[in-house]
Amino acid sequence: MTEDIKKVNQSDHIDRISDLPINVIDGILQHLPIRDIVRTSILSRKWRYIWVSIPHLEFGDEFFDYCYNRDIEHQIPNIISDILLGHNGPISKFTLKVPCYFTYRITSLYKWILFLSNKGIKVLVLVNHNQVDSIPSHLFSCQSLTSLKLDQFNKLSLPHNFCGFKNLLSLHLIHVRIDSNALERLISGCPVLVKLIISHCVGFDCINVSAPSLKVLRIYNEGEIKSIVFKNATNLTDLALTMSRHINTERGSVTDFINGLPKIERLHLREGYIQVLSSGNNLRTLQNSTNSLKCLELVGVDFNRSGELLFIISLLKSSSILRELVIKSYTVPVVPPSDYLKALYLNSYCLSHLEKVNITVGTAYEHAVYLIRFLLASSPSLETLTFKVGLGLNQSDAPTLLSISRDLLQFGRASQRAEVKFVYHGLT
Secondary structure (H helix, E strand, C coil): CCHHHHHHHHHCCCCCCCCCCHHHHHHHHCCCCHHHHHHHHHCCCCCCCCHHHCCEEEECHHHHHHHHHCCCHHHHHHHHHHHHHHCCCCCCEEEEEECCCCCCCCCCHHHHHHHHHCCCCCEEEEEECCCCEECCHHHHHCCCCCEEEEEEEEECCCCCCCCCCCCCCEEEEEEEECCHHHHHHHHHCCCCCCEEEEECCECCCEEEEECCCCCEEEEECCCCCCEEEEECCCCCCEEEEECCCCCCCCHHHHHHHHHCCCCCCEEEEEHHHHHHHCCCCHHHHHHHHCCCCCEEEEECCCCCCHHHHHHHHHHHHHCCCCCEEEEECCCCCCCCCCHHHHCHHHCCCCCCCCCEEEEECCCCCHHHHHHHHHHHHHCCCCCEEEEECCCCCCHHHHHHHHHHHHHHHHCCCCCCCCEEEEECCCCC
């Protein structure tokens, strides 16, 4: 064997990973499942205790599936407890996602949260698809939190001595029961909160808080929210509001709320809020709050309602720097397009910054086609317009699709570089 070959063989046994800086090793371990992280302790004497200081711990689907496949699911609470008790060092991120098929009640959650509160926890994700439970009170002792996500908890009650999360930047509540007073205390107790997501939560009918640092607000709710009041929310740039139709929300409250947001750049509205804002005098007052709007997404538009069409046109005309428009409608055609809509493209208004449009409809395509004609004629900076229709499942749709394609090709365009994409189901 030559000297060169010997050197090559010797280099094959060099442990290059163990000599890496500990922060680099931690970064590598964070991409491994928790079971593999613990297994590294048997690699060598040097690796025996490296895992006990990794700052990120995640117990999710992969962990629970692994335990189920080996019939040790009943030991899961003890396994998590042992890993936590064996950990030596700060834990900056902890994720627990309990799947719905896990039938054992996790009574240890309270002591886990207590343990984490003394470990400098910054990012905490608790997803409980097992048995709906209340939030452990020790959670409110985690004063280092910067991000908190709670999913599927029966009750969120604040202790009387709750002094807020002074470092919390992001709060995400999903399927959590919380009353209006507790919600107000919670949000107002987060003075540097930047992102707030409230999704399908119950127990409250109004939101009235102070959030001077808030930039992103998303409220996805199927129930009734009578009023939304955010004091000092002048820094809000990203707003999403979702509500079912036929909910008795105070129209003036929603309009006043949006009008008080001078820096809104992204606005997402669904059915109920579109219905509320498109009625009465809300159209005129809403125009004052869209000067900074760059992205507008309207989901669940009813093209049969003339008020909602006027609402769209009014928003477009008042959004002078709008760059992206998304419209989705799932209604069936009932009312034919009005003469106003048909002649809309003759309007000389210029949407000078609009670059991207995406319109999706079911079978009520006629109203959308006339709206597209207006957009093509009014958008000199347009780059792409995508039109998706819920047709093409039957051969009988072929003539309609051909007619739509022909219209899209013949419509005049203010932008010579505009590309129109027509998408439909493959004909069978």
